[in-house]
Amino acid sequence: SQTIHQWPATLVQPVGSPLSLECTVEGTSNPNLYWYRQAAGRGLQLLFYSVGIGQISSEVPQNLSASRPQDRQFILSSKKLLLSDSGFYLCAWSRGPGELFFGEGSRLTVL
Amino acid sequence: GEDVEQSLFLSVREGDSSVINCTYTDSSSTYLYWYKQEPGAGLQLLTYIFSNMDMKQDQRLTVLLNKKDKHLSLRIADTQTGDSAIYFCAESTLGGGSYIPTFGRGTSLIVHP
Numbered sequence: 383s384q385t386i387h388q389w390p391a392t393l394v395q396p397v398g399s400p401l402s403l404e405c406t407v408e409g410t411s412n413p414n415l416y417w418y419r420q421a422a423g424r425g426l427q428l429l430f431y432s433v434g435i436g437q438i439s440s441e442v443p444q445n446l447s448a449s450r451p452q453d454r455q456f457i458l459s460s461k462k463l464l465l466s467d468s469g470f471y472l473c474a475w476s477r478g479p480g481e482l483f484f485g486e487g488s489r490l491t492v493l
Numbered sequence: 494g495e496d497v498e499q500s501l502f503l504s505v506r507e508g509d510s511s512v513i514n515c516t517y518t519d520s521s522s523t524y525l526y527w528y529k530q531e532p533g534a535g536l537q538l539l540t541y542i543f544s545n546m547d548m549k550q551d552q553r554l555t556v557l558l559n560k561k562d563k564h565l566s567l568r569i570a571d572t573q574t575g576d577s578a579i580y581f582c583a584e585s586t587l588g589g590g591s592y593i594p595t596f597g598r599g600t601s602l603i604v605h606p
Contacts, residue, residue, distance in 0.1 A: 388535075416593075425497075425581065425598035426536075472535055479524055479585065479592035484535030 384409035388473045388485030395492055401446075401460040403488050405473030408454065413475040415456040416482065417448055420470040432456060468492045497597035499582050504603045511569040513600045515582030518563065522584040525558060526594060527567045530579040539567070539580075569602075577604045 388405045395401060407413050417429040428441045430448035438448050445464050449457045456473060470489050474482040499515040517525070523544050528536040542549045542556050542565075549556045555568040565584075569576055579601050583594040 418596075426596040428593065428595075431593060474535075476592075479587070481526070481538055481541065482528075482536070482594060484537070486535050487533070489533075 384475075384483065386473065386475055386483055386485045388488055390488060391486065392489045393491070395463050395490065397465060397492055398462045401458070401463050401467070401490070403458040403471055403473075403490075405456045405458075405485055406454055407456075407475045410454070410475070410477060412453060413477055415450060416474040416476070417456065417458050418472045418474065420472060420487075422469075426472065430458070463490075463492045465492050497582055497584055497595055499580075499597040499600050501598065502601050502603070504605065505572050507572060507574060507604055507606050509572055511567075511572045511576070511602055511604075513567045513569075513580050513582075513602065515565040515567075515597055516563055517565065517582070517584045517595075519584060519586060519595075520563065521586050522563075523587060524585045524592060524594075525556075525565050526581075526583040526585070527554075527556065527565075528581040528583060528596075530581065530599065532578075536581060572602075572604050574604045574606070577602055 385408045415432045418426040420426050432438050432450045446460050470487050472487045473485040476482045496518045505511045526541040527539045529539050530536045553570045557566045579599040581599045582597040585592040585594040
């Protein structure tokens with residue numbers, strides 16, 4: 383069966399510090415991978431998606447970047463965090479048409 | 494661009510039916526989904542419907558699609574306290590070789606005794 387792991391689950395970072403959130407999928411190959419952000423009281427905002435290794439599409443201009451160094455690994459990064467980067471970050475994968483399987487999320491607080 | 498709208502809150506009594514409504518703007522939507530998010534967790538797919546269907550039933554869940562009005566609803570029969578969660582409506586179309594869902598803001602369902 384397929385599983386998705388996302389870490390860390392919670393982190394508190396100062397403004398200006400770097401960020402790295404990691405997501406891995408097991409039990410499938412060549413999945414589509416996604417990073418979403420969920421801000422308080424708002425819906426899910428698609429940040430990045432990837433249909434293959436090294437292929438990253440960005441949906442919104444921002445302070446974040448994503449990389450896919452391996453088929454089932456998706457990394458969300460920032461060189462310098464902003465206060466507005468606080469939120470709940472969700473990684474997801476899919477094979478079929480839009481049926482997403484989500485990780486448990488990473489709650490980032492930037493102080 | 495695509496837009497998905499849903500009310501933010503719904504409060505129901507345990508045992509009653511809950512109906513969560515959603516509207517979308519993209520007339521080329523192919524798939525429409527309902528996801529459930531429990532506190533502090535990721536989203537889980539509850540059910541989905543193809544755009545050429547009017548209704549789909551799965552145990553206590555009934556999805557109704559009015560494609561003309563671009564209206565989607567989720568009915569939960571015999572609502573239980575364990576159904577308390579945020580419910581997201583989403584739609585997707587094929588773009589760039591992938592169906593990427595667009596989500597609404599989510600409806601917080603509160604079930605009280």
